[in-house]
Amino acid sequence: MVKKQKRKPGLKQSIAAAAYKKGMDLYFAKGDPDTALKYLMKAAKNGYAKAYGEIGIILNREKNRPDEAEEWFIKAERSDSLFPAARYEYGMLHYLEKDDWETGLKYLLESAHQGYELAYGDIGSIIYMYRENIDEACCLDAPQAHDYGMLLIEERGEIERGKKYLKMAEEGGFNMR
Structure with missing residues (x-):
């Protein structure tokens, strides 16, 4: 009878970290989401x-499986590991796949507050599209105010109203110069 050896503490975490690193390399450097997903699943x-949000992103973006992606985003959120890019992707999933702009906006704002710049344009777009339902000033950081002001000026021709938001952006420290 062969006796099983006990693994050293931390070995499981080291294996998981290595699988995560390999999965990320395969996804970003090699452009292989299928194999990357296998390694990320092993890490998870x-x-x-940390792998939970990455799995959600791949399932949503690459595999078009939003329901499964949402499960991973929820798991990431519950484990306090929903990093800004995954938070953004989760927001876009709500906005585009579930037709829930309010929840989408919530996650996009959180992502932007965490420094994920890609979120600002989508926040401006949601506010522009659903402006009748939103107190616009309630949720705008300086970059968002800028984007919204530009949308008002360029798309709607509402120059005075747009200037109000550009001024808000400038007062908030956002400067395009």
Whole structure:
């Protein structure tokens, strides 16, 4: 009878971290989401919470499986590992796939507050599209105010109203110069 050896503490985490790193390399450097997903799943199975959001992103973006992606985003959020890019992707999933702009906006704002710049344009777009339902000034950071002001000026021709938001952006420290 062969006796199973006990693994050293931390070995499982090391294996998970290595699988995560390999998965990320495959996804970003090699452009191989299928194999990357296998490695990220292995990392997640071994409790590597950082992989949860990445899995959600790949499932949503690359595999067009929003329901499964949402499960991983929820898991990431519950483990406090929903990083800004995953938070953004989760917001876009709500906005585009679930037709829930309010929840989408919530996650996009959180992502922007965490420094994810890509979120600002989509926040401006949602505010522009659903402006009748939103107190616009309630949720605008300086870059968002700028984007919204530009949308008002360029798309709607509402120059005075747009200037109000550009001024808000400037007062908030946003400067395009």
